[in-house]
Amino acid sequence: MAVSLRYVSSASPVSLVIATDRTLIALDPGADPRLVEHLWQQVSDGADFESLVGIMPAESAGRPLSFVLIGDIVERADGASLMALVNGPTGFDVAAAGAPQHIAPSGSSPWLRTSLQHVTHVAIGAQTDAATPQLPLAAGVVAVSRVDVSIGHAERETASDAPSSHESSSSVLLDAHADAHDGQTVARVPGSVVVTGPVRLANVPHTPPTKMFGYRVNGGQAFGLDLPHRFGRSPRVASGGDARLVPLLSPTKTVSATHLDVRQVGDAVVVSDLGSTNGTSIIEPGAQWRRLAAGESVAVPAGTFIDLGDGNVIEVMPGVPLA
Structure with missing residues (x-):
């Protein structure tokens, strides 16, 4: 099993992404740099989902903070389990138990907390053209227009750019507006x-x-x-x-x-x-x-x-x- 992260860089980023193979945080690009630094330090030190929930603020730099927090990613034979907290309307896309879903708050609440099972792919950001190159990410902080995470065996990795060899690699772009199919x-x-x-x-x-x-x-x-x-x-x-x-x-x-x-x-x-x-x-x-x-x-x-x-x-x- 493996967790593979790839991202699309952008001069006008949609999100600041803090990523490891167990945690993914996507923040408003205007988030306070001190908050980004603090979260990166916590993620680097192995903070679990509940610890991160406890320090995620509702506001940053004097305005409401929109974010996606995905943590406690645990790989299993049939896909991973994970926890997610979403604040704001953007949300994220996921392939879980054989069906694509868009996860975002609904109704009057700006918050959504959920747990997901049998997850094989996660995507945050707008759909990109199939020819748009994606870059690999092991762990770090990047300004992105999109990030894709593949969870599973190597033959199920995401790669919307061309593979660098003839190794097995499947391109996955989760569309936030795609019908469940x-x-x-x-x-x-x-x-x-x-x-x-x-x-x-x-x-x-x-x-x-x-x-x-x-x-x-x-x-x-x-x-x-x-x-x-x-x-x-x-x-x-x-x-x-x-x-x-x-x-x-x-x-x-x-x-x-x-x-x-x-x-x-x-x-x-x-x-x-x-x-x-x-x-x-x-x-x-x-x-x-x-x-x-x-x-x-x-x-x-x-x-x-x-x-x-x-x-x-x-x-x-x-x-x-x-x-």
């Missing part, structure tokens, strides 16, 4: 059962990639295509296979259990219908919608939309150059 939950699952619909990659060059492409479901979180991805109501992969499984909601069962395979091959994104019952439709930039034949594979450019049914639309995101 299982298609935004990505889990790497080693193969265990057989699935029909082999992927045929005819006429696709297997050259080393120079870019990392990605995708998102229904305009939500962006994920990197570092591994093949299988989409469906309850997607599976053949024994010995290696893929990320992306479950989609489909109340009418229009989406097949294992419906679609999307993977990067060299600098091509290959979309493969896996013999789905109700079919797959795609629309490439500047073209018309067309339906794939059952089991058909096709290389598609960035900007392509893939419709699986029941409102599940996948967008192929632009590639980010690899170092």
Whole structure:
């Protein structure tokens, strides 16, 4: 297990972030520097959540202080548990128990205190373009427009910039306005059962990639295509296979259990219908919608939309150059 932090630097920061692998505090950029220094010292000394709650002020520099305090992050096999205190309207985004949520006070109270279980990702700040580089952060104080935290095994790390090598790295950008949708939950699952619909990659060059492409479901979180991805109501992969499984909601069962395979091959994104019952439709930039034949594979450019049914639309995101 590991906690990975990445941030987007900004000349006009949205937050001052104090971060370690167990605590994350996001403050108004106008917070008193003496408060920032004091909090950093407490976090560096290993202060727990309750201790930090006791010293978080309602005001700083003569005005109300908006902040997010996340602490007592404890890693577990199925994601982390954590405590959170929010003051002000901004809040934060989280993927917990397989569903994205936006955590912020509601009603007349400016405060919200909560505990969360099975957390795999946390994000504070506005959604950024998939091509916007993120920088790694081990521990420290940074002025940021966004910070992303990934909790889990290395293959589930966040990275909305290009990885510096061909190691497994999945791009995660939690959208504060994204609908709660299982298609935004990505889990790497080693193969265990057989699935029909082999992927045929005819006429696709297997050259080393120079870019990392990605995708998102229904305009939500962006994920990197570092591994093949299988989409469906309850997607599976053949024994010995290696893929990320992306479950989609489909109340009418229009989406097949294992419906679609999307993977990067060299600098091509290959979309493969896996013999789905109700079919797959795609629309490439500047073209018309067309339906794939059952089991058909096709290389598609960035900007392509893939419709699986029941409102599940996948967008192929632009590639980010690899170092």
